[in-house]
Amino acid sequence: MPTGSYSLQKNHTVCSSGGGSCGIKAIVFDLGRVLVDFDHRIAAKKIASFADKDENEILGLFFDSEITMSFEEGKLSPLQFFLKVKEMLNLELDYESFVRIWQEIFFFSEKNRQVYELALSLKEHYRLALLSNINALHFEYIGRAFPVFGAFHDIITSFQLGLIKPNPLIYQKTLQILQSSPEQTFYTDDRAELITSARGLGIQGFVFTGVEQLKKDLSCLGVKP
Numbered sequence: 001m002p003t004g005s006y007s008l009q010k011n012h013t014v015c016s017s018g019g020g021s022c023g024i025k026a027i028v029f030d031l032g033r034v035l036v037d038f039d040h041r042i043a044a045k046k047i048a049s050f051a052d053k054d055e056n057e058i059l060g061l062f063f064d065s066e067i068t069m070s071f072e073e074g075k076l077s078p079l080q081f082f083l084k085v086k087e088m089l090n091l092e093l094d095y096e097s098f099v100r101i102w103q104e105i106f107f108f109s110e111k112n113r114q115v116y117e118l119a120l121s122l123k124e125h126y127r128l129a130l131l132s133n134i135n136a137l138h139f140e141y142i143g144r145a146f147p148v149f150g151a152f153h154d155i156i157t158s159f160q161l162g163l164i165k166p167n168p169l170i171y172q173k174t175l176q177i178l179q180s181s182p183e184q185t186f187y188t189d190d191r192a193e194l195i196t197s198a199r200g201l202g203i204q205g206f207v208f209t210g211v212e213q214l215k216k217d218l219s220c221l222g223v224k225p
């Protein structure tokens with residue numbers, strides 16, 4: 001392989017410009033399964049004991065459904081979301097107890113810690129942003145429970161913007177906030193379809209598979225922590 005070219009995995013394009021010349025100014029990280037891990041089943045299992053549906057039905061109804069998307073898009077307030085869920089599942093839970101169960105699905109793994117430390121060191125030299133499809137309750141909880149937000153200059157969330165990834169508008173808005181051009185912006189996310197959408201705008205998107213891969217992708221564009 002010639003110097004300055006770097007073959008990447010399947011949905012990545014080839015970076016042929018080599019170290020330094022891509023001129024990356026801003027770096028955008030996804031949050032879920034990159035900086036914090038989570039398991040929706042933890043909540044589904046607990047909720048099942050207060051509902052007339054089982055854990056798997058709750059998972060299907062709840063997660064990645066229209067109602068959770070509306071919540072992530074900021075179209076429903078936390079209370080409105082709770083009332084809809086309560087009705088859907090015949091839930092015998094008060095709002096506060098529901099919120100606690102809904103929130104306590106996150107953990108900070110060794111992988112997350114390594115990504116966080118990488119972000120902290122990148123923050124010294126680059127404009128760093130977090131871009132997350134997230135609802136208000138999860139956002140509040142993560143801010144309280146984990147250190148991750150401190151590694152970023154900008155925290156950009158779907159519920160605050162009223163837009164969710166992979167809508168190209170959320171990437172355009174992000175570029176505006178960062179005052180960065182697509183080609184000077186690096187973006188990593190664990191979901192390939194979100195990277196594909198961002199790449200459609202010319203953003204330097206790379207699927208997150210682990211911290212070592214991320215370091216290689218950054219280095220391919222001349223970014224050094």
Ligand SMILES: [Mg+2]
Pocket residue numbers: 030031032033034189190191
């Ligand atoms: Mg994610």
